[in-house]
Amino acid sequence: MELTTIGRRARAASRQLARADTARKNTALLALADGLLACQDEILRANAADVAQARERNVEAYFVDRLTLNLPRLQNMAQDVRAVAGLPDPIGEQFDHAALPNGLRLHKRRVPLGVLGVIYEARPNVTSDIAALALKSGNAVILRGGSDNLNSNKALVTVIHQALRQADLPADAVQLIEDTDRARILELLKLSDYVDLIIPRGGAALHKLCRDHSTIPVITGGMGINHIYVDATADQDKAAEVVFNAKVSKPTVCNALCTLLVHADIAATFLPRVARRLADKDVELRCDERALAILSPAYPLARLANDATDWDTEWLALILGVKVVDSLDEAIAFIQAHTMEHSDGICSQDPQAIARFVSEVDSSAVFVNASTRFNDGGQFGLGAEVAISTQRIHARGPMGLRELTSYKWVCEGDGHVRW
Numbered sequence: 001m002e003l004t005t006i007g008r009r010a011r012a013a014s015r016q017l018a019r020a021d022t023a024r025k026n027t028a029l030l031a032l033a034d035g036l037l038a039c040q041d042e043i044l045r046a047n048a049a050d051v052a053q054a055r056e057r058n059v060e061a062y063f064v065d066r067l068t069l070n071l072p073r074l075q076n077m078a079q080d081v082r083a084v085a086g087l088p089d090p091i092g093e094q095f096d097h098a099a100l101p102n103g104l105r106l107h108k109r110r111v112p113l114g115v116l117g118v119i120y121e122a123r124p125n126v127t128s129d130i131a132a133l134a135l136k137s138g139n140a141v142i143l144r145g146g147s148d149n150l151n152s153n154k155a156l157v158t159v160i161h162q163a164l165r166q167a168d169l170p171a172d173a174v175q176l177i178e179d180t181d182r183a184r185i186l187e188l189l190k191l192s193d194y195v196d197l198i199i200p201r202g203g204a205a206l207h208k209l210c211r212d213h214s215t216i217p218v219i220t221g222g223m224g225i226n227h228i229y230v231d232a233t234a235d236q237d238k239a240a241e242v243v244f245n246a247k248v249s250k251p252t253v254c255n256a257l258c259t260l261l262v263h264a265d266i267a268a269t270f271l272p273r274v275a276r277r278l279a280d281k282d283v284e285l286r287c288d289e290r291a292l293a294i295l296s297p298a299y300p301l302a303r304l305a306n307d308a309t310d311w312d313t314e315w316l317a318l319i320l321g322v323k324v325v326d327s328l329d330e331a332i333a334f335i336q337a338h339t340m341e342h343s344d345g346i347c348s349q350d351p352q353a354i355a356r357f358v359s360e361v362d363s364s365a366v367f368v369n370a371s372t373r374f375n376d377g378g379q380f381g382l383g384a385e386v387a388i389s390t391q392r393i394h395a396r397g398p399m400g401l402r403e404l405t406s407y408k409w410v411c412e413g414d415g416h417v418r419w
Helices: 003-019 022-038 040-056 061-067 071-085 125-136 147-166 182-189 204-213 236-248 264-279 289-295 328-338 351-360
Strands: 094-099 105-112 115-120 140-144 174-176 197-201 226-230 257-263 284-287 302-304 319-325 343-347 365-368 405-412
Touching (some): 003 115, 003 140, 003 174, 022 040, 022 147, 040 061, 040 071, 040 147, 125 174, 147 174, 197 204, 264 289, 264 319, 284 289, 289 302, 351 365
Parallel strands (some): 115 140, 140 174, 226 257, 257 319, 284 302, 284 319
Antiparallel strands (some): 105 405
């Protein structure tokens, strides 16, 4: 199908969705959650074909992990859809009421953005997350997944369409571009007559492609060179667990820890403690000279970092950069030089150090004595997320329902005129 046809159908569907009440949208979402489990055999069979093809191409382990679905992951996807159904509907919300001296009454009313174009790679769970958030916020969506997850996406979109029909909503509200030719991405980026926002979820090359070629506003994010700074005052037991969780709980995602910074006053005691914890998971440590002097030779997985590349690498693997710093100033300066403004944190018991860190580290989410892995729509109570924005526009951090809306002014009078 030509993209102009897909766009035209999406625009028409978005107008129907904008009129749908909360009950009907929730009916579709609950039907989708049920359908994901009822059709689990078909979905997992399609996903197994995608995974097998990926392994034949000898892709990296983190990529296979992102691509893979299993029953627990499918259950989590269904749970996330149900969570979105349980959230308040933002559409129609009125806010910023004002009465002017001339008697006019003003307020803002929340409305859908319209049509979303979402481009993503290798994560089939994104398909159901985006569909759920788009439907609840009254937006139609055009999905362009990668060739790696095409079978999975086709199976998932079939279930989504069934759910929409059950709720008497247009199936065109969620459409999948099945042609995986890269040229279709470029066409989508020019579809400004029908698409209101482009959201890429992938690597740096995809983000650059969208920024360079889109005639539609683009929200970028989803990549993170994330840091945790352990201050001299930190509770070392708790800090070690925070670091361990941030690195190993799911190393292939964008909110995983990439670089650990440790104050010199506690480095000799803290680094061996956290290294022992990380050694249980065979985490390789890329250390500066001071950290390596503390950890070598007791920790054979520690080696000298390459200053030219390692501090600017999103590992997506069981690798962690480790650096000793002499002060909070040095830690903040290092983070400012290397962060992608996704997720950065501090472990400290010093209120002044915490206040400075939160004020001066300008990432989409800043963590105090907590793992960076919490930068997630579900964990933040949004039900799910369409992306994690690292930009400084209306949406920053996990993008849930409200971040997929705009507003219009409503001006009420009593025959008022202006000359």
